[in-house]
Amino acid sequence: MLINCVAYQHGAKLADIDVDSISDYIARPDCFVWVALSDPEPEELAMMQSEFGLHELAVEDASHGHQRPKIEEYGDSLFVVMHLVEPIAATADSEATFNVGEVDVFVGLNYVLSVRSRSRSGFLGVRERCEREPELLRNGSGFVLYALMDAVVDRYFPVIDALEVELEEVEQQIFSQGEPRASIKRLYELKQRAMVLKHAVAPLLEGAGKLHGGRVPQICAGSQEYFRDVVDHLSRINGSIESIRDTISTAVHVNLSMVTISDGEVTKRLAAWASIFAVCTAFAGIWGMNFEAMPELKWRYGYLMALGLITATCGVLYWRFRKAGWL
Structure with a gap:
């Protein structure tokens, strides 16, 4: 679907134009055309390929979608792929996740074509920003590419x-x-989302580096310092992602340690009670032997004495375990 098609010259907007008029405007000196598409049909991309002379491999990538973020040179033009990461809030039936859209940007000396797929977030604000800065827009399509990447x-x-x-x-x-199980589940869901963002940022950081240092493409020659700012932002984001991943790994280990400590407390309580009942069992086992030469078995107060001894022993053991923090 065509969002807009606008011609610019000397940093100022000339007019909203029809697709059929694109070739007339890009033939003018110091003029470029900025076209925005959203979820285009193959016929629309074929029309743009004809108007701008786009490389067939770049058009094929844009048609198929689901590309890795990258910046490729085709002669005097650039093909840029970026991921749009949009949070989706958790519901009663599903967990929080990301919708990963894609924006493919074709950039030439006299044109910019942005193709947005699987995303509800547009770039109208980017166009308004560029039109408010005519001095920067004089740099042509290279500045528009910077503005899109920055957004x-x-x-x-x-x-x-x-x-x-x-x-x-x-x-x-x-x-x-x-x-504990709920915490570990949330941590791994967080790690998965961090990896989705990592896959969007790291390849783009690698590709954006060649837009401001070394042999810079001619399209970006007047906007190198702006692309350096984009690389700086990507580096900060990449560092934050690495920090989040490290914190998640630490949190998982801490959570497992807390579970181990909790299990250890339960084990100590069970061991303490088992020791107390083992004393009762030992006394009962001794007096349960069927030997005739056991005088206390025939003593009138033997039963009460045995109960008293068992109770007192168990009480002493309970006090010691309580003092040690096992009960």
């Missing part, structure tokens, strides 16, 4: 914050004597 990367920060807040809640649950 995608900025959307990762709230996701990181939400993961950190949830991780703190799980850590508190571990030390509040909550259900």
